[in-house]
Amino acid sequence: MSSRPAKSTQPLELADAHAKGLHSIGEAAKLTGLTAKMIRHYESLGLVTPTDRTQANYRVYQTRDIYLLRFIKSARDLGFSMKQIAILASLWQDSARSSAEVKKLALEHIQEMDERIHSLQQMRKALSDLAGRCHGDERPDCPILDAIACNSCHNTD
Amino acid sequence: MSSRPAKSTQPLELADAHAKGLHSIGEAAKLTGLTAKMIRHYESLGLVTPTDRTQANYRVYQTRDIYLLRFIKSARDLGFSMKQIAILASLWQDSARSSAEVKKLALEHIQEMDERIHSLQQMRKALSDLAGRCHGDERPDCPILDAIACNSCHNTD
DNA sequence: GTTAAGGTTTACCACTGTGGTAAGGTCAAG
């Protein structure tokens, strides 16, 4: 009955895909909490390639792909960059990895976050000190603007 | 002798500009700690327009412009966005401003920074907890990858 | 006067990660 071409290039219809437990991009989006837009973007970065395409060129995802997309989402939620996620994903799929490699990446990312936190906290402190000295009423004089302009550093010509 | 066209469109040479205490973009960059690139970018955003141009179309900055550029740099150093800086600069130059307007902007920015700090700290804590549980040796099993992949959530097919 | 070095001009492209839009093809239900 099925004179299928033996290769994986059999014409695949969407209904077939559903029957086989495969997913369209919209379903993948719902299953992962990502948007279709983001999934296509991650594909363009080489992170997730759909298992197949239907006759109509629709992307078709396997359960395995869904897990990978969830992995990416979780890593994004931890603040990893796409580059770091690419490495993490390859480590994840490499059964010969060493946990030291993963931990190294994690510690580097923690340090990056520490630096950003520190920088933000410094800015926050400087600005909130200034805001604390600003009366914040209808009058124009304002320590915040004074500090930004460094009014004491020059003549206001 | 000088039959200059009376308008401000007298041909201006770079040497003239220097004699008048005016500055080229490179000098402005050195005086402010910005790059020429950034100064042109700020101009494209409508923040700083050079006072004049030389005959050769070189940008010419007045001392007043230098102060404005320093203002922008300081505000950037406090983490304000370009849009916020545009408002801050207009408030700075508006002698009828109320300090309440400035303070409101500052407090909003502080809140934005607080949110970013909080988000970073949450990610940092989650990841450092995971890293603390990762032995980080040559073995492949790794709580960090487990958590990202949520291995307990599905069968590893 | 010529030349070389370095400053300046505009106009591009890159990054990061996401959102939007548009013009078109496809699928399922009525």
Added chain:
DNA sequence: CTTGACCTTACCACAGTGGTAAACCTTAAC
């Protein structure tokens, strides 16, 4: 067969910065 929801690709946008290139200007040395 129409309608609406979905999918496709290909653009533009954000915020700031860095980079490049080709062409022009200025200055100083020779």
